[in-house]
Amino acid sequence: MRYLTAGESHGPQLTTIIEGLPAGMPLTEEDINQELSRRQKGHGRGRRMQIEKDAVLILGGVRHGLTLGSPVALAVENKDWSHWTKIMGQGPLEPDSSEEVKRQITRPRPGHADLNGALKYGHRDMRNVLERSSARETTIRVAAGAAAKKLLSFLGIELACHVLEIGGVKAEPPAYSSLSELRERTENSPVRCFDPIAERQMMDRIDEAKENGDSIGGIVEVIAEGMPPGIGSYVHFDRKLDAKLAGAIVSINAFKGVEFGIGFEAARKPGSLVHDEIEWDAGQGYTRKSNRLGGFEGGMTTGMPIIVRGVMKPIPTLYKPLQSVDIDTKEPFAASIERSDSCAVPAAAVVAENVVAWELASAIAEQFSSDRFETLRESVENHRRYAREF
Numbered sequence: 021m022r023y024l025t026a027g028e029s030h031g032p033q034l035t036t037i038i039e040g041l042p043a044g045m046p047l048t049e050e051d052i053n054q055e056l057s058r059r060q061k062g063h064g065r066g067r068r069m070q071i072e073k074d075a076v077l078i079l080g081g082v083r084h085g086l087t088l089g090s091p092v093a094l095a096v097e098n099k100d101w102s103h104w105t106k107i108m109g110q111g112p113l114e115p116d117s118s119e120e121v122k123r124q125i126t127r128p129r130p131g132h133a134d135l136n137g138a139l140k141y142g143h144r145d146m147r148n149v150l151e152r153s154s155a156r157e158t159t160i161r162v163a164a165g166a167a168a169k170k171l172l173s174f175l176g177i178e179l180a181c182h183v184l185e186i187g188g189v190k191a192e193p194p195a196y197s198s199l200s201e202l203r204e205r206t207e208n209s210p211v212r213c214f215d216p217i218a219e220r221q222m223m224d225r226i227d228e229a230k231e232n233g234d235s236i237g238g239i240v241e242v243i244a245e246g247m248p249p250g251i252g253s254y255v256h257f258d259r260k261l262d263a264k265l266a267g268a269i270v271s272i273n274a275f276k277g278v279e280f281g282i283g284f285e286a287a288r289k290p291g292s293l294v295h296d297e298i299e300w301d302a303g304q305g306y307t308r309k310s311n312r313l314g315g316f317e318g319g320m321t322t323g324m325p326i327i328v329r330g331v332m333k334p335i336p337t338l339y340k341p342l343q344s345v346d347i348d349t350k351e352p353f354a355a356s357i358e359r360s361d362s363c364a365v366p367a368a369a370v371v372a373e374n375v376v377a378w379e380l381a382s383a384i385a386e387q388f389s390s391d392r393f394e395t396l397r398e399s400v401e402n403h404r405r406y407a408r409e410f
């Protein structure tokens with residue numbers, strides 16, 4: 021499966037065209053809207069989230085609630101566009117345009133894409149960069165991920181996400197008996213955290229950062245249960261599924277690192293305390309006594325839960341801006357201030373869950389015959405049976 025996205029943060033809409041969803045799969049706007057609304061929540065976001073009420077339009081590829089096998093086209097309108105029609109207008113700039121419309125952004129923000137993007141494409145007005153480098157684009161990626169998540173749900177594969185750390189406040193590792201319990205416990209948390217004591221401290225830390233004109237980052241975790249074993253491949257570097265997940269996580273705006281299972285801790289432990297011993301029983305087939313490697317060996321799933329974490333750096337736009345250089349005058353200046361979030365880690369957890377869902381669904385669609393939804397479902401079931409008896 022593949023998809024592309026288009027659209028600017030303050031343009032009319034965000035768009036995606038998805039290719040490769042099997043034909044005959046139930047899919048509704050409501051399925052996608054649930055994920056979009058999860059992404060909009062979270063303590064620490066700026067005023068933009070009060071303006072937007074993200075809702076998807078299915079514009080192609082679905083008929084009477086079922087996918088057709090043709091490309092699925094989705095769009096999410098930007099409500100904020102109505103305030104930006106002149107600044108973001110698509111026609112040529114009129115000579116008599118107002119100063120506000122003509123004003124260029126020439127002071128790059130350290131940590132954002134402004135300067136590198138301007139250099140790369142030759143934009144003297146860095147609005148041309150920030151409009152597309154904005155994480156507003158993650159809205160439509162979540163829409164694509166929601167379609168993938170729907171496919172996974174029919175195959176008995178479930179996902180959840182939660183926040184482990186914000187601004188140095190670490191949550192206790194969550195204790196849950198099922199992913200639905202984890203989801204219930206974190207869904208209404210303003211910071212998507214399982215631990216109520218850490219939740220309060222995280223919120224205080226976000227408020228403090230905001231009062232100081234600063235920003236903070238954190239760590240999110242995504243868990244996927246029910247993936248059959250042997251999905252992905254060891255035979256080529258670009259078929260390794262853990263590598264695809266790592267790429268997907270680091271592709272989220274402001275994500276700088278990724279780990280699976282015990283992750284970087286593996287560097288400090290002997291092999292006997294890292295590798296997961298193998299067992300077999302007739303009911304479950306091959307399982308592991310532990311899941312320290314987070315569900316992957318050799319670029320393939322082990323059948324154990326997939327546990328992947330991503331680290332998000334603090335938001336670059338600061339109300340107390342850092343020093344930068346004006347690209348017109350070359351004089352030192354404080355960077356531009358755009359309206360901004362002070363912490364978006366809870367929202368980013370939902371983005372992470374959805375980009376992981378996309379990679380898992382793509383790997384399944386690639387490995388099995390996937391033109392028809394029913395055939396795919398049967399193939400995955402046959403594979404599970406085969407793996408149990410292997």
Ligand SMILES: Cc1cc2nc3c(=O)[nH]c(=O)nc-3n(C[C@H](O)[C@H](O)[C@H](O)COP(=O)(O)O)c2cc1C
Pocket residue numbers: 066131132133153154155158272273274275335336337359360361362364367368371
């Ligand atoms: C959900 C979400 C919301 C974000 N909100 C902002 C924001 O309000 N202001 C900002 O400067 N950066 C924000 N970012 C981060 C920037 O988009 C990101 O730092 C920028 O695109 C540069 O990319 P890089 O940090 O990956 O190098 C957000 C990121 C995410 C995932």
Ligand SMILES: C=C(O[C@@H]1CC(C(=O)O)=C[C@@H](OP(=O)(O)O)[C@H]1O)C(=O)O
Pocket residue numbers: 029066067068069072153154155156159273358359360361
């Ligand atoms: C719009 C979203 O996030 C935006 C991501 C973002 C950035 O620079 O990445 C900057 C802000 O945009 P604005 O300047 O319009 O407030 C965030 O609000 C969103 O998540 O839907």
